[in-house]
Amino acid sequence: MTAAAKTSHSRDEIVRKLFDLFRHRGFEGAALSDISEATGLGRSSLYYHFPGGKDEMVAAVADFAHGQIEANILAPLAGEGPLADRIGAMLETTRDMYDCGREPCLVASLMVSPGLAPDSAGKVQAILRDWIAALAAALEGAGIPASEAHRRATAAIVAIQGGLLVARASADSAVFANALETARQDLLAGT
Amino acid sequence: MTAAAKTSHSRDEIVRKLFDLFRHRGFEGAALSDISEATGLGRSSLYYHFPGGKDEMVAAVADFAHGQIEANILAPLAGEGPLADRIGAMLETTRDMYDCGREPCLVASLMVSPGLAPDSAGKVQAILRDWIAALAAALEGAGIPASEAHRRATAAIVAIQGGLLVARASADSAVFANALETARQDLLAGT
């Protein structure tokens, strides 16, 4: 924080708003006019911060989301304490991240966007890949064989993503809560 | 079929191509130029068939998808024979419909589209709702209590949708196949 100025927006502040916009509207659905309105910045200001335009914006958002997952989910998962506690912490953070199933997932939203640069598409897909890998590693650390750990980790992310979509489609957040609980029990089965 | 003409496209032929386009690109991602190219029809021809423009096109696609689910999944589910056979048929059709996890789901793609008319959004969400209801009804018919039947039916759709997204994000169709198998076992548990 080397004096980020007071009257100007920091890149991080902007990226957080872009994150919200892209997760709700997808890439093509988030027009520059929407972005301008959401951030309170004019077009030229946006290009000052992101000379590469929307492509650079969405790449920054993908990096931000990946960093958030890393810090708030993956790192705690690799930390100390009983496995059940770490899994519980992950599911709590997951619940909050998607606001109990009301907020869409950036990955799911950007998977629909045909105009997304391959670079950003890769960043987005890497988020789920790393999540599964970190989860599998935690299970392995608790003595679960590698193949079974990977199976369970994948099933958990499947439950989270499916639960989120169905909860949103049916406007029933209980679906998401149930999916998280199912994931917990499958992850911790026999431990 | 009252002489649908030979040199012209039938509405059904067009809608099938629109279905493919919208499921892959979403609503805002499917530009009229894309639609023109995919169907082989000029702009004016498209507006001849769909005077309401893209809004009417996507509404027709939602109706088409709902009808396909009705005929190929819901009806067999309500038919004769052992429950396991009907569930098996559903999962087989589901697998084919999403090409073993390679083809995206129209519902998931259109859930991202902010410009979708509320009318069409409702049609799309109704697809998953009806699917869950039909599945729950089949389970109830086999003696499973209503609340448990609904829980299982919802979990199955969660597995299908989550499995599809994760399979596509990780380019691993085995994830989808496993999700279908998980759904089968949960649906038929104890029967």
Place this chain on the structure above:
DNA sequence: GTCTATATAATGATAGAC
């Protein structure tokens, strides 16, 4: 029923003043 040509609006992106 399909076409060519065009109208109109919105898009992503720049230039240059402050």
Place this chain on the structure above:
DNA sequence: GTCTATCATTATATAGAC
């Protein structure tokens, strides 16, 4: 670092000939 004004392009949609 933000603005106003404008660019070129693409978008959806229409008019009218065939």
